[in-house]
Amino acid sequence: MYASLPDAAGPQVSVIVDGKPVAVPAGASVAAALLLAGAVPSRANPVTHAPRAPYCMMGVCFECLVEIDGIPERQACMIAAAEGMRVRCAPRSSPPERS
Numbered sequence: 001m002y003a004s005l006p007d008a009a010g011p012q013v014s015v016i017v018d019g020k021p022v023a024v025p026a027g028a029s030v031a032a033a034l035l036l037a038g039a040v041p042s043r044a045n046p047v048t049h050a051p052r053a054p055y056c057m058m059g060v061c062f063e064c065l066v067e068i069d070g071i072p073e074r075q076a077c078m079i080a081a082a083e084g085m086r087v088r089c090a091p092r093s094s095p096p097e098r099s
């Protein structure tokens with residue numbers, strides 16, 4: 001779905017997204033790594049359980065919350081990817097039963 005621009009060649013870092021290594025340009029955000037990894041949806045809305053993914057890429061929408069190096073609810077678009085970083089998407093749960 002997403003790919004780096006051809007002129008984005010240069011230093012890269014490798015992050016682990018849900019157990020899979022993903023190479024991203026140095027300085028790219030964790031949210032960019034999620035999109036490059038195809039790890040979307042990356043979380044579920046806690047109320048409606050609707051699938052969510054990074055959207056604004058500038059710290060406004062909070063749709064990019066993931067676990068980074070064991071710390072939950074981190075804003076992936078506001079954090080630069082770093083070598084060896086471990087990212088875990090939020091578990092996707094079933095929507096609540098409606099009566």
Ligand code: FES
Pocket residue numbers: 031053054055056057058059060061062063064065075076077078
């Ligand atoms: S993508 Fe909107 S806050 Fe991160």
